[in-house]
Amino acid sequence: MTVELDETDRALLRALSQNAAQTASQLGRAVGLSQPAAWRRVQRLWASGALAGRRLDLDPEKLGFGVTVFLGVKLAARGRVSLEDFERIVGAIPEVQRVEHVLGLYDYRLRVVARDLADFERVLRRRIMALPGVGSVEANVMLSEERLPGPL
Numbered sequence: 001m002t003v004e005l006d007e008t009d010r011a012l013l014r015a016l017s018q019n020a021a022q023t024a025s026q027l028g029r030a031v032g033l034s035q036p037a038a039w040r041r042v043q044r045l046w047a048s049g050a051l052a053g054r055r056l057d058l059d060p061e062k063l064g065f066g067v068t069v070f071l072g073v074k075l076a077a078r079g080r081v082s083l084e085d086f087e088r089i090v091g092a093i094p095e096v097q098r099v100e101h102v103l104g105l106y107d108y109r110l111r112v113v114a115r116d117l118a119d120f121e122r123v124l125r126r127r128i129m130a131l132p133g134v135g136s137v138e139a140n141v142m143l144s145e146e147r148l149p150g151p152l
Helices: 007-018 024-031 035-048 083-091 117-128
Strands: 067-075 096-101 108-114 134-141
Touching (some): 024 035, 067 083, 083 108
Antiparallel strands (some): 067 108
């Protein structure tokens, strides 16, 4: 179900995407609302599902993970492992940051972090390639990332 948003809602979402820790008073000032009106709007966005979860962005490189690799994974035979089982198993690997079921050449796209290329090779060989049902894998090493600010 699509949520109906007006310009004030969009302004609130932009402000929150830049700093989700803002108070209702700060948000209200940013978008031209009183603190109670801003608070009610944010609560309505939460209740509608337009806002979901709170997350903290960590810097993988500063935490010792200097390599990010996107893997395209094609399952060998759909009968050998269910999609749900594959998602559950691969999602339990700590280095796998994201699991996306996709349509196209591959069945899954994984975002994997590693300390360096040798560490990535270990993760690939011992954890990912050893999973039941994995057929072919294609790796793309991320060179740089540009983050686009703001909500959709």
